[in-house]
Amino acid sequence: MGADMSPSLVTLRAVSKTFQTGTRALDNLNLDVRPGEFLTLLGPSGCGKSTALRIIAGLMAPMSGQVEWGCVKPELGFVFQDPTLMPWASVEDNIWLPLRLRGQSKAQARKRIDEALALVGLSRFGGAFPRELSGGMKMRVSIARALVTRPAILLLDEPFAALDEITRFRLNDDLLALQKELAATIVFVTHSVFESVYLSSRICVFTNRPGRVTQEIVVDAPTRDSDFRASALFGQTCQQASAALERAYGLEGAI
Amino acid sequence: MKRLIEKLAPWLLFAAAIGAWEITVRVREIAPYILPAPSVIAATAISDWPLLWAALLVTLRTTFLALLMASFGGLALALLFARWRWVERSLFPFAVVLQVTPIIAIAPLLLVYLETDAAVLTCAFIVAFFPVLSNSVLGLRSVDRNLVELYELYGASRWQQLRLLRLPAALPYFLGGLRIGGGLALIGAIVAEIAAGSAGKGAGLAFRIIEAAYRLNVPRMFAALALISLTGIAIYVTFSLVSRLLLARWHESEI
Ligand SMILES: Nc1ncnc2c1ncn2[C@@H]1O[C@H](COP(=O)(O)OP(=O)(O)O)[C@@H](O)[C@H]1O
Ligand SMILES: [Mg+2]
Numbered sequence: 001m002g003a004d005m006s007p008s009l010v011t012l013r014a015v016s017k018t019f020q021t022g023t024r025a026l027d028n029l030n031l032d033v034r035p036g037e038f039l040t041l042l043g044p045s046g047c048g049k050s051t052a053l054r055i056i057a058g059l060m061a062p063m064s065g066q067v068e069w070g071c072v073k074p075e076l077g078f079v080f081q082d083p084t085l086m087p088w089a090s091v092e093d094n095i096w097l098p099l100r101l102r103g104q105s106k107a108q109a110r111k112r113i114d115e116a117l118a119l120v121g122l123s124r125f126g127g128a129f130p131r132e133l134s135g136g137m138k139m140r141v142s143i144a145r146a147l148v149t150r151p152a153i154l155l156l157d158e159p160f161a162a163l164d165e166i167t168r169f170r171l172n173d174d175l176l177a178l179q180k181e182l183a184a185t186i187v188f189v190t191h192s193v194f195e196s197v198y199l200s201s202r203i204c205v206f207t208n209r210p211g212r213v214t215q216e217i218v219v220d221a222p223t224r225d226s227d228f229r230a231s232a233l234f235g236q237t238c239q240q241a242s243a244a245l246e247r248a249y250g251l252e253g254a255i
Numbered sequence: 256m257k258r259l260i261e262k263l264a265p266w267l268l269f270a271a272a273i274g275a276w277e278i279t280v281r282v283r284e285i286a287p288y289i290l291p292a293p294s295v296i297a298a299t300a301i302s303d304w305p306l307l308w309a310a311l312l313v314t315l316r317t318t319f320l321a322l323l324m325a326s327f328g329g330l331a332l333a334l335l336f337a338r339w340r341w342v343e344r345s346l347f348p349f350a351v352v353l354q355v356t357p358i359i360a361i362a363p364l365l366l367v368y369l370e371t372d373a374a375v376l377t378c379a380f381i382v383a384f385f386p387v388l389s390n391s392v393l394g395l396r397s398v399d400r401n402l403v404e405l406y407e408l409y410g411a412s413r414w415q416q417l418r419l420l421r422l423p424a425a426l427p428y429f430l431g432g433l434r435i436g437g438g439l440a441l442i443g444a445i446v447a448e449i450a451a452g453s454a455g456k457g458a459g460l461a462f463r464i465i466e467a468a469y470r471l472n473v474p475r476m477f478a479a480l481a482l483i484s485l486t487g488i489a490i491y492v493t494f495s496l497v498s499r500l501l502l503a504r505w506h507e508s509e510i
Contacts, residue, residue: 059404078408084401087505088423100419101409129504149409 015065027210048211077146321379329387378447394428
Protein backbone atom coordinates (compact mmCIF):
# COMPACT_ATOMS: atom_id res chain seq x y z
CA MET A 1 0.00 0.00 0.00
CA GLY A 2 3.07 2.22 -0.15
CA ALA A 3 1.99 3.69 -3.47
CA ASP A 4 -1.11 5.05 -1.78
CA MET A 5 1.06 7.57 0.00
CA SER A 6 1.98 9.45 -3.16
CA PRO A 7 -0.13 12.59 -3.59
CA SER A 8 -2.89 12.02 -6.08
CA LEU A 9 -3.29 13.97 -9.26
CA VAL A 10 -7.03 14.12 -8.94
CA THR A 11 -9.42 12.78 -6.33
CA LEU A 12 -13.14 12.15 -6.62
CA ARG A 13 -14.76 12.36 -3.21
CA ALA A 14 -18.22 10.93 -2.68
CA VAL A 15 -19.24 11.86 -6.20
CA SER A 16 -22.85 11.15 -7.17
CA LYS A 17 -24.69 11.84 -10.38
CA THR A 18 -28.33 11.33 -11.18
CA PHE A 19 -29.60 12.18 -14.64
CA GLN A 20 -32.85 14.00 -15.33
CA THR A 21 -34.27 10.69 -16.47
CA GLY A 22 -33.86 9.46 -12.90
CA THR A 23 -30.96 7.12 -13.71
CA ARG A 24 -28.54 7.10 -10.81
CA ALA A 25 -25.30 6.70 -12.76
CA LEU A 26 -22.86 7.23 -9.90
CA ASP A 27 -23.43 6.83 -6.21
CA ASN A 28 -20.87 7.91 -3.68
CA LEU A 29 -17.88 7.21 -5.93
CA ASN A 30 -14.45 7.58 -4.39
CA LEU A 31 -11.53 7.42 -6.76
CA ASP A 32 -8.06 8.84 -6.87
CA VAL A 33 -5.73 9.03 -9.81
CA ARG A 34 -2.02 9.02 -9.03
CA PRO A 35 0.65 10.67 -11.12
CA GLY A 36 2.17 8.45 -13.78
CA GLU A 37 -0.15 5.52 -13.32
CA PHE A 38 -2.19 3.67 -15.93
CA LEU A 39 -5.56 3.41 -14.27
CA THR A 40 -8.34 1.42 -15.87
CA LEU A 41 -12.00 1.66 -15.00
CA LEU A 42 -13.43 -1.77 -15.72
CA GLY A 43 -17.10 -2.57 -15.52
CA PRO A 44 -20.26 -3.70 -17.26
CA SER A 45 -21.75 -1.23 -19.69
CA GLY A 46 -24.10 1.28 -18.17
CA CYS A 47 -22.35 1.30 -14.80
CA GLY A 48 -21.23 4.91 -15.04
CA LYS A 49 -17.65 4.63 -16.31
CA SER A 50 -18.15 7.24 -19.01
CA THR A 51 -19.96 9.47 -16.57
CA ALA A 52 -17.03 9.25 -14.15
CA LEU A 53 -14.58 10.07 -16.92
CA ARG A 54 -16.63 13.03 -18.11
CA ILE A 55 -16.85 14.37 -14.59
CA ILE A 56 -13.06 14.16 -14.29
CA ALA A 57 -12.74 15.97 -17.60
CA GLY A 58 -15.09 18.68 -16.41
CA LEU A 59 -17.55 17.99 -19.24
CA MET A 60 -20.20 17.35 -16.63
CA ALA A 61 -20.64 18.52 -13.06
CA PRO A 62 -21.33 16.02 -10.26
CA MET A 63 -24.61 16.42 -8.40
CA SER A 64 -22.82 16.09 -5.09
CA GLY A 65 -19.27 15.38 -4.00
CA GLN A 66 -16.03 16.98 -5.12
CA VAL A 67 -13.43 16.67 -7.81
CA GLU A 68 -10.15 17.83 -6.32
CA TRP A 69 -7.07 18.44 -8.40
CA GLY A 70 -3.66 18.15 -6.73
CA CYS A 71 -2.49 21.70 -7.28
CA VAL A 72 -3.81 23.27 -10.47
CA LYS A 73 -5.89 21.42 -13.02
CA PRO A 74 -3.32 20.11 -15.48
CA GLU A 75 -3.55 20.02 -19.26
CA LEU A 76 -6.00 17.28 -20.14
CA GLY A 77 -6.59 15.11 -23.21
CA PHE A 78 -9.80 13.20 -23.98
CA VAL A 79 -10.35 10.38 -26.46
CA PHE A 80 -13.89 9.26 -27.18
CA GLN A 81 -15.11 5.81 -28.13
CA ASP A 82 -15.62 7.00 -31.69
CA PRO A 83 -12.76 8.84 -33.35
CA THR A 84 -14.96 11.98 -33.34
CA LEU A 85 -13.04 13.66 -36.15
CA MET A 86 -14.33 16.52 -38.24
CA PRO A 87 -14.94 14.87 -41.63
CA TRP A 88 -14.49 18.14 -43.52
CA ALA A 89 -11.01 18.76 -42.14
CA SER A 90 -7.77 17.03 -43.06
CA VAL A 91 -5.94 14.91 -40.51
CA GLU A 92 -3.59 17.82 -39.84
CA ASP A 93 -6.40 20.27 -39.31
CA ASN A 94 -8.15 17.87 -36.97
CA ILE A 95 -5.02 17.60 -34.87
CA TRP A 96 -4.52 21.35 -35.04
CA LEU A 97 -7.97 21.96 -33.52
CA PRO A 98 -7.13 22.10 -29.78
CA LEU A 99 -4.34 24.60 -30.44
CA ARG A 100 -6.40 26.50 -32.98
CA LEU A 101 -9.15 27.01 -30.43
CA ARG A 102 -6.52 28.61 -28.23
CA GLY A 103 -5.59 31.06 -30.92
CA GLN A 104 -2.54 29.41 -32.45
CA SER A 105 -2.10 29.72 -36.19
CA LYS A 106 -1.28 26.60 -38.13
CA ALA A 107 2.28 27.83 -38.63
CA GLN A 108 2.68 28.29 -34.90
CA ALA A 109 1.21 24.85 -34.24
CA ARG A 110 3.17 23.19 -37.03
CA LYS A 111 5.85 21.66 -34.85
CA ARG A 112 3.37 20.25 -32.35
CA ILE A 113 1.17 18.85 -35.10
CA ASP A 114 4.10 17.05 -36.71
CA GLU A 115 5.21 15.73 -33.34
CA ALA A 116 1.77 14.37 -32.58
CA LEU A 117 1.52 12.79 -36.03
CA ALA A 118 4.91 11.14 -35.55
CA LEU A 119 3.94 9.86 -32.11
CA VAL A 120 1.06 7.88 -33.57
CA GLY A 121 2.99 6.87 -36.68
CA LEU A 122 0.92 8.81 -39.19
CA SER A 123 3.50 11.32 -40.46
CA ARG A 124 2.66 10.52 -44.05
CA PHE A 125 -1.07 11.05 -43.64
CA GLY A 126 -1.30 14.69 -42.57
CA GLY A 127 -3.07 15.71 -45.75
CA ALA A 128 -5.52 12.80 -45.84
CA PHE A 129 -9.17 13.15 -44.92
CA PRO A 130 -10.73 10.98 -42.20
CA ARG A 131 -12.89 9.18 -44.76
CA GLU A 132 -9.76 7.89 -46.47
CA LEU A 133 -8.42 6.21 -43.31
CA SER A 134 -9.11 2.84 -41.68
CA GLY A 135 -10.81 2.63 -38.29
CA GLY A 136 -7.53 2.07 -36.49
CA MET A 137 -5.90 5.01 -38.23
CA LYS A 138 -8.80 7.28 -37.36
CA MET A 139 -8.39 6.30 -33.73
CA ARG A 140 -4.70 7.16 -33.96
CA VAL A 141 -5.60 10.59 -35.30
CA SER A 142 -7.99 11.02 -32.40
CA ILE A 143 -5.19 10.12 -29.98
CA ALA A 144 -2.78 12.47 -31.75
CA ARG A 145 -5.31 15.27 -31.36
CA ALA A 146 -5.51 14.57 -27.64
CA LEU A 147 -1.70 14.55 -27.40
CA VAL A 148 -1.09 17.77 -29.30
CA THR A 149 -1.54 19.91 -26.19
CA ARG A 150 0.96 17.68 -24.32
CA PRO A 151 -1.53 16.72 -21.63
CA ALA A 152 -0.35 15.60 -18.21
CA ILE A 153 -3.39 13.35 -18.00
CA LEU A 154 -5.03 11.45 -20.83
CA LEU A 155 -8.60 10.16 -20.50
CA LEU A 156 -9.69 7.44 -22.92
CA ASP A 157 -13.28 6.15 -23.06
CA GLU A 158 -13.33 2.66 -24.59
CA PRO A 159 -11.22 3.93 -27.47
CA PHE A 160 -10.55 0.57 -29.09
CA ALA A 161 -13.88 -1.15 -28.49
CA ALA A 162 -14.95 -0.91 -32.12
CA LEU A 163 -11.68 -2.20 -33.60
CA ASP A 164 -10.67 -5.70 -34.61
CA GLU A 165 -8.45 -7.68 -32.28
CA ILE A 166 -5.16 -7.33 -34.18
CA THR A 167 -5.56 -3.57 -34.50
CA ARG A 168 -6.53 -3.38 -30.86
CA PHE A 169 -3.41 -5.25 -29.73
CA ARG A 170 -1.24 -2.97 -31.82
CA LEU A 171 -2.86 0.16 -30.44
CA ASN A 172 -2.55 -1.24 -26.90
CA ASP A 173 1.20 -1.55 -27.36
CA ASP A 174 1.40 1.87 -28.97
CA LEU A 175 -0.48 3.40 -26.08
CA LEU A 176 1.90 1.84 -23.56
CA ALA A 177 4.90 3.11 -25.54
CA LEU A 178 3.32 6.56 -25.68
CA GLN A 179 2.79 6.62 -21.96
CA LYS A 180 6.41 5.70 -21.38
CA GLU A 181 7.61 8.36 -23.77
CA LEU A 182 5.38 11.15 -22.48
CA ALA A 183 5.34 10.15 -18.81
CA ALA A 184 1.62 10.93 -18.85
CA THR A 185 -1.02 9.69 -16.48
CA ILE A 186 -3.69 7.66 -18.19
CA VAL A 187 -7.24 6.89 -17.16
CA PHE A 188 -8.66 4.26 -19.48
CA VAL A 189 -12.19 2.90 -19.67
CA THR A 190 -12.90 -0.57 -20.99
CA HIS A 191 -15.19 -3.53 -20.48
CA SER A 192 -12.53 -6.00 -21.63
CA VAL A 193 -10.80 -7.86 -18.81
CA PHE A 194 -7.78 -8.80 -20.95
CA GLU A 195 -7.25 -5.30 -22.18
CA SER A 196 -7.46 -3.88 -18.67
CA VAL A 197 -4.96 -6.35 -17.22
CA TYR A 198 -2.55 -5.97 -20.12
CA LEU A 199 -2.47 -2.19 -19.96
CA SER A 200 -2.98 -1.09 -16.41
CA SER A 201 -0.89 -0.59 -13.36
CA ARG A 202 -4.15 -0.44 -11.41
CA ILE A 203 -7.71 -1.53 -12.18
CA CYS A 204 -10.84 -0.21 -10.51
CA VAL A 205 -13.77 -2.54 -11.02
CA PHE A 206 -17.10 -0.76 -11.21
CA THR A 207 -20.42 -2.21 -10.27
CA ASN A 208 -23.82 -1.54 -11.74
CA ARG A 209 -26.62 0.39 -10.11
CA PRO A 210 -25.44 2.24 -8.20
CA GLY A 211 -22.18 2.90 -10.02
CA ARG A 212 -19.15 2.82 -7.76
CA VAL A 213 -15.84 1.01 -7.31
CA THR A 214 -16.18 -2.41 -5.73
CA GLN A 215 -12.66 -3.69 -6.07
CA GLU A 216 -9.20 -2.45 -6.81
CA ILE A 217 -6.58 -4.65 -8.45
CA VAL A 218 -2.92 -3.67 -8.69
CA VAL A 219 -1.07 -5.18 -11.62
CA ASP A 220 2.57 -5.25 -10.63
CA ALA A 221 4.40 -6.13 -13.84
CA PRO A 222 7.25 -3.98 -15.14
CA THR A 223 7.12 -4.99 -18.80
CA ARG A 224 4.11 -5.43 -21.03
CA ASP A 225 4.65 -7.62 -24.08
CA SER A 226 3.63 -10.98 -25.49
CA ASP A 227 5.61 -12.69 -22.70
CA PHE A 228 3.49 -10.89 -20.16
CA ARG A 229 0.37 -12.03 -22.00
CA ALA A 230 1.58 -15.63 -21.64
CA SER A 231 2.71 -15.30 -18.02
CA ALA A 232 1.10 -16.85 -14.97
CA LEU A 233 0.68 -13.43 -13.41
CA PHE A 234 -1.36 -12.28 -16.39
CA GLY A 235 -3.59 -15.35 -16.15
CA GLN A 236 -4.10 -14.99 -12.42
CA THR A 237 -4.86 -11.30 -12.63
CA CYS A 238 -7.33 -11.88 -15.44
CA GLN A 239 -9.12 -14.48 -13.32
CA GLN A 240 -9.19 -12.10 -10.40
CA ALA A 241 -10.56 -9.29 -12.57
CA SER A 242 -13.12 -11.60 -14.22
CA ALA A 243 -14.36 -12.74 -10.83
CA ALA A 244 -14.72 -9.15 -9.71
CA LEU A 245 -16.51 -8.25 -12.92
CA GLU A 246 -18.87 -11.19 -12.57
CA ARG A 247 -19.74 -10.10 -9.08
CA ALA A 248 -20.36 -6.64 -10.49
CA TYR A 249 -22.78 -8.14 -12.98
CA GLY A 250 -24.35 -10.04 -10.13
CA LEU A 251 -23.80 -13.26 -12.02
CA GLU A 252 -21.20 -15.00 -9.94
CA GLY A 253 -20.14 -18.31 -11.45
CA ALA A 254 -22.14 -17.69 -14.61
CA ILE A 255 -20.94 -16.55 -18.10
CA MET B 256 -19.47 -2.03 -75.12
CA LYS B 257 -22.26 -2.65 -72.65
CA ARG B 258 -21.05 0.28 -70.54
CA LEU B 259 -21.03 2.50 -73.61
CA ILE B 260 -24.63 1.62 -74.38
CA GLU B 261 -25.63 2.24 -70.79
CA LYS B 262 -23.99 5.63 -70.92
CA LEU B 263 -25.54 6.62 -74.22
CA ALA B 264 -29.00 5.18 -73.58
CA PRO B 265 -30.57 8.30 -71.98
CA TRP B 266 -29.30 10.50 -74.80
CA LEU B 267 -30.40 8.09 -77.50
CA LEU B 268 -33.85 7.86 -75.98
CA PHE B 269 -34.12 11.63 -75.84
CA ALA B 270 -33.00 11.97 -79.46
CA ALA B 271 -35.44 9.26 -80.48
CA ALA B 272 -38.34 11.03 -78.78
CA ILE B 273 -37.51 14.31 -80.51
CA GLY B 274 -37.09 12.49 -83.82
CA ALA B 275 -40.44 10.73 -83.44
CA TRP B 276 -42.09 14.05 -82.66
CA GLU B 277 -40.54 15.65 -85.77
CA ILE B 278 -41.52 12.77 -88.03
CA THR B 279 -45.07 12.54 -86.67
CA VAL B 280 -45.67 16.22 -87.23
CA ARG B 281 -44.29 16.09 -90.76
CA VAL B 282 -45.96 12.88 -91.87
CA ARG B 283 -49.37 13.80 -90.56
CA GLU B 284 -48.92 17.41 -91.61
CA ILE B 285 -50.00 18.85 -88.27
CA ALA B 286 -50.37 22.63 -88.36
CA PRO B 287 -47.76 24.56 -86.34
CA TYR B 288 -50.48 26.31 -84.28
CA ILE B 289 -51.62 22.89 -83.07
CA LEU B 290 -48.27 21.17 -82.58
CA PRO B 291 -45.08 22.67 -83.99
CA ALA B 292 -42.23 20.35 -84.96
CA PRO B 293 -39.02 20.60 -82.93
CA SER B 294 -37.27 22.13 -85.92
CA VAL B 295 -39.90 24.87 -86.09
CA ILE B 296 -39.56 25.52 -82.37
CA ALA B 297 -35.79 25.81 -82.75
CA ALA B 298 -36.19 28.19 -85.67
CA THR B 299 -38.64 30.29 -83.65
CA ALA B 300 -36.27 30.36 -80.71
CA ILE B 301 -33.59 31.75 -83.03
CA SER B 302 -35.77 34.28 -84.81
CA ASP B 303 -37.42 35.46 -81.56
CA TRP B 304 -34.17 35.37 -79.68
CA PRO B 305 -33.91 39.09 -78.77
CA LEU B 306 -37.38 39.02 -77.26
CA LEU B 307 -36.94 35.69 -75.49
CA TRP B 308 -33.46 36.53 -74.26
CA ALA B 309 -34.65 39.77 -72.65
CA ALA B 310 -37.53 37.87 -71.01
CA LEU B 311 -35.18 35.14 -69.84
CA LEU B 312 -32.92 37.71 -68.21
CA VAL B 313 -35.86 39.16 -66.31
CA THR B 314 -36.94 35.75 -65.02
CA LEU B 315 -33.38 34.75 -64.18
CA ARG B 316 -32.83 37.97 -62.30
CA THR B 317 -35.95 37.37 -60.21
CA THR B 318 -34.98 33.76 -59.58
CA PHE B 319 -31.44 34.44 -58.43
CA LEU B 320 -32.33 37.50 -56.40
CA ALA B 321 -35.01 35.47 -54.64
CA LEU B 322 -32.60 32.61 -54.12
CA LEU B 323 -29.95 34.93 -52.73
CA MET B 324 -32.44 36.40 -50.28
CA ALA B 325 -33.70 32.94 -49.38
CA SER B 326 -30.16 31.69 -48.72
CA PHE B 327 -29.18 34.52 -46.42
CA GLY B 328 -32.59 34.78 -44.80
CA GLY B 329 -32.98 31.02 -44.41
CA LEU B 330 -29.52 30.56 -42.96
CA ALA B 331 -29.84 33.54 -40.62
CA LEU B 332 -33.18 32.38 -39.31
CA ALA B 333 -31.87 28.82 -39.00
CA LEU B 334 -29.04 30.11 -36.83
CA LEU B 335 -31.55 31.81 -34.55
CA PHE B 336 -33.67 28.65 -34.46
CA ALA B 337 -30.71 26.47 -33.61
CA ARG B 338 -29.61 28.86 -30.89
CA TRP B 339 -32.96 29.46 -29.20
CA ARG B 340 -35.65 26.79 -29.25
CA TRP B 341 -38.37 29.26 -28.32
CA VAL B 342 -37.62 31.36 -31.40
CA GLU B 343 -38.18 28.27 -33.49
CA ARG B 344 -41.36 27.33 -31.66
CA SER B 345 -42.78 30.81 -32.17
CA LEU B 346 -41.72 31.43 -35.77
CA PHE B 347 -41.78 28.00 -37.38
CA PRO B 348 -45.60 27.91 -37.66
CA PHE B 349 -45.47 31.03 -39.82
CA ALA B 350 -42.90 29.45 -42.09
CA VAL B 351 -45.07 26.34 -42.36
CA VAL B 352 -48.20 28.31 -43.17
CA LEU B 353 -46.35 30.13 -45.95
CA GLN B 354 -45.01 26.81 -47.18
CA VAL B 355 -48.28 24.87 -47.29
CA THR B 356 -50.40 27.64 -48.79
CA PRO B 357 -50.09 27.27 -52.57
CA ILE B 358 -48.10 30.17 -53.95
CA ILE B 359 -50.57 30.62 -56.81
CA ALA B 360 -53.16 31.55 -54.16
CA ILE B 361 -50.89 34.03 -52.41
CA ALA B 362 -49.66 35.73 -55.57
CA PRO B 363 -52.83 37.75 -56.39
CA LEU B 364 -52.89 39.10 -52.85
CA LEU B 365 -49.26 40.15 -53.03
CA LEU B 366 -50.02 41.86 -56.34
CA VAL B 367 -52.63 43.94 -54.59
CA TYR B 368 -50.19 45.17 -51.99
CA LEU B 369 -46.92 45.37 -53.88
CA GLU B 370 -45.50 46.66 -57.14
CA THR B 371 -45.47 43.91 -59.77
CA ASP B 372 -41.71 43.42 -59.64
CA ALA B 373 -41.65 43.26 -55.88
CA ALA B 374 -44.62 40.89 -55.75
CA VAL B 375 -43.01 38.49 -58.24
CA LEU B 376 -39.77 38.58 -56.30
CA THR B 377 -41.58 37.96 -53.03
CA CYS B 378 -43.38 34.93 -54.43
CA ALA B 379 -40.16 33.39 -55.66
CA PHE B 380 -38.55 34.16 -52.31
CA ILE B 381 -41.33 32.56 -50.28
CA VAL B 382 -41.12 29.22 -52.05
CA ALA B 383 -37.31 29.11 -52.07
CA PHE B 384 -37.04 30.15 -48.44
CA PHE B 385 -38.55 27.14 -46.74
CA PRO B 386 -36.28 24.34 -48.01
CA VAL B 387 -33.21 26.42 -47.23
CA LEU B 388 -34.52 27.16 -43.75
CA SER B 389 -35.61 23.67 -42.78
CA ASN B 390 -32.51 22.02 -44.23
CA SER B 391 -30.20 24.46 -42.48
CA VAL B 392 -31.94 23.94 -39.15
CA LEU B 393 -31.57 20.20 -39.61
CA GLY B 394 -27.89 20.61 -40.46
CA LEU B 395 -27.12 22.86 -37.53
CA ARG B 396 -28.84 20.38 -35.25
CA SER B 397 -27.05 17.33 -36.61
CA VAL B 398 -23.66 18.22 -35.21
CA ASP B 399 -21.88 15.29 -33.57
CA ARG B 400 -22.52 15.61 -29.80
CA ASN B 401 -19.04 14.40 -29.00
CA LEU B 402 -17.49 17.06 -31.21
CA VAL B 403 -19.46 19.71 -29.37
CA GLU B 404 -18.08 18.35 -26.10
CA LEU B 405 -14.58 18.32 -27.51
CA TYR B 406 -14.94 21.99 -28.40
CA GLU B 407 -16.19 22.71 -24.88
CA LEU B 408 -13.29 20.79 -23.40
CA TYR B 409 -10.84 23.06 -25.15
CA GLY B 410 -12.77 26.17 -24.18
CA ALA B 411 -14.04 27.13 -27.63
CA SER B 412 -16.04 30.35 -27.82
CA ARG B 413 -19.52 30.36 -29.32
CA TRP B 414 -18.16 32.04 -32.40
CA GLN B 415 -15.43 29.42 -32.85
CA GLN B 416 -17.99 26.67 -32.37
CA LEU B 417 -20.22 28.21 -35.01
CA ARG B 418 -17.50 28.92 -37.53
CA LEU B 419 -15.38 25.80 -37.17
CA LEU B 420 -18.01 23.24 -36.24
CA ARG B 421 -21.66 24.07 -36.81
CA LEU B 422 -21.45 25.81 -40.18
CA PRO B 423 -19.22 23.18 -41.82
CA ALA B 424 -21.40 20.41 -40.40
CA ALA B 425 -24.52 22.12 -41.77
CA LEU B 426 -23.00 22.83 -45.21
CA PRO B 427 -24.18 19.62 -46.95
CA TYR B 428 -27.72 20.17 -45.69
CA PHE B 429 -27.65 23.84 -46.65
CA LEU B 430 -26.50 22.98 -50.17
CA GLY B 431 -29.26 20.39 -50.44
CA GLY B 432 -31.77 23.06 -49.48
CA LEU B 433 -30.29 25.42 -52.03
CA ARG B 434 -30.62 22.81 -54.76
CA ILE B 435 -34.31 22.36 -54.03
CA GLY B 436 -34.82 26.07 -53.41
CA GLY B 437 -33.23 26.94 -56.77
CA GLY B 438 -35.82 24.95 -58.70
CA LEU B 439 -38.63 26.29 -56.55
CA ALA B 440 -37.52 29.90 -56.94
CA LEU B 441 -37.87 29.52 -60.70
CA ILE B 442 -41.33 28.01 -60.29
CA GLY B 443 -42.30 30.79 -57.89
CA ALA B 444 -41.11 33.45 -60.32
CA ILE B 445 -43.02 31.88 -63.23
CA VAL B 446 -46.21 31.46 -61.21
CA ALA B 447 -46.11 35.05 -60.03
CA GLU B 448 -45.42 36.34 -63.53
CA ILE B 449 -48.45 34.45 -64.78
CA ALA B 450 -50.60 35.81 -61.96
CA ALA B 451 -49.33 39.34 -62.67
CA GLY B 452 -49.95 38.91 -66.37
CA SER B 453 -48.85 42.43 -67.21
CA ALA B 454 -46.40 43.59 -69.82
CA GLY B 455 -44.22 46.62 -69.27
CA LYS B 456 -40.49 46.79 -69.12
CA GLY B 457 -40.11 43.78 -66.86
CA ALA B 458 -41.89 41.05 -68.86
CA GLY B 459 -40.51 37.63 -67.96
CA LEU B 460 -40.67 34.34 -69.82
CA ALA B 461 -44.02 33.36 -68.34
CA PHE B 462 -45.58 36.55 -69.57
CA ARG B 463 -44.23 35.88 -73.06
CA ILE B 464 -45.94 32.49 -72.96
CA ILE B 465 -49.29 34.02 -72.09
CA GLU B 466 -48.84 36.73 -74.67
CA ALA B 467 -47.97 34.14 -77.32
CA ALA B 468 -51.02 32.11 -76.34
CA TYR B 469 -53.32 35.06 -76.94
CA ARG B 470 -51.83 35.41 -80.38
CA LEU B 471 -51.96 31.67 -81.02
CA ASN B 472 -48.20 31.76 -81.59
CA VAL B 473 -47.77 28.19 -80.42
CA PRO B 474 -44.16 27.74 -81.65
CA ARG B 475 -43.10 30.69 -79.50
CA MET B 476 -44.94 29.21 -76.52
CA PHE B 477 -42.96 26.03 -76.96
CA ALA B 478 -39.71 27.94 -77.41
CA ALA B 479 -40.30 29.88 -74.19
CA LEU B 480 -41.29 26.69 -72.41
CA ALA B 481 -38.10 24.99 -73.58
CA LEU B 482 -36.09 27.92 -72.27
CA ILE B 483 -37.74 27.64 -68.86
CA SER B 484 -36.97 23.91 -68.72
CA LEU B 485 -33.38 24.49 -69.74
CA THR B 486 -33.06 27.18 -67.08
CA GLY B 487 -34.38 24.84 -64.41
CA ILE B 488 -31.97 22.14 -65.50
CA ALA B 489 -29.08 24.61 -65.55
CA ILE B 490 -29.88 25.77 -62.02
CA TYR B 491 -30.02 22.20 -60.74
CA VAL B 492 -26.81 21.18 -62.49
CA THR B 493 -25.00 24.29 -61.25
CA PHE B 494 -25.89 23.64 -57.64
CA SER B 495 -25.05 19.96 -57.97
CA LEU B 496 -21.61 20.92 -59.27
CA VAL B 497 -21.07 23.46 -56.51
CA SER B 498 -22.11 20.84 -54.00
CA ARG B 499 -19.73 18.29 -55.49
CA LEU B 500 -16.89 20.79 -55.52
CA LEU B 501 -17.35 21.72 -51.88
CA LEU B 502 -18.07 18.27 -50.49
CA ALA B 503 -16.13 15.96 -52.79
CA ARG B 504 -13.43 15.02 -50.33
CA TRP B 505 -15.41 14.44 -47.23
CA HIS B 506 -19.14 13.95 -47.49
CA GLU B 507 -20.80 10.59 -48.05
CA SER B 508 -23.25 12.07 -50.55
CA GLU B 509 -20.48 12.98 -53.00
CA ILE B 510 -18.27 9.89 -52.90
N1 LIG C 1 -27.06 12.11 -20.72
C1 LIG C 1 -27.67 11.10 -20.08
N2 LIG C 1 -28.98 11.22 -19.75
C2 LIG C 1 -29.61 10.21 -19.10
N3 LIG C 1 -29.04 9.05 -18.73
C3 LIG C 1 -27.75 8.88 -19.03
C4 LIG C 1 -26.99 9.89 -19.72
N4 LIG C 1 -25.72 9.45 -19.89
C5 LIG C 1 -25.70 8.22 -19.33
N5 LIG C 1 -26.89 7.87 -18.82
C6 LIG C 1 -27.21 6.64 -18.07
O1 LIG C 1 -26.35 6.55 -16.97
C7 LIG C 1 -25.87 5.22 -16.82
C8 LIG C 1 -24.37 5.22 -16.87
O2 LIG C 1 -23.96 5.59 -18.17
P1 LIG C 1 -22.45 5.60 -18.66
O3 LIG C 1 -21.66 6.42 -17.72
O4 LIG C 1 -22.42 5.98 -20.08
O5 LIG C 1 -22.07 4.06 -18.49
P2 LIG C 1 -20.84 3.26 -19.11
O6 LIG C 1 -19.91 4.21 -19.76
O7 LIG C 1 -20.25 2.54 -17.96
O8 LIG C 1 -21.42 2.28 -20.09
C9 LIG C 1 -26.51 4.39 -17.90
O9 LIG C 1 -27.62 3.72 -17.35
C10 LIG C 1 -26.95 5.42 -18.93
O10 LIG C 1 -28.12 4.98 -19.58
MG1 LIG D 1 -19.41 4.38 -21.80
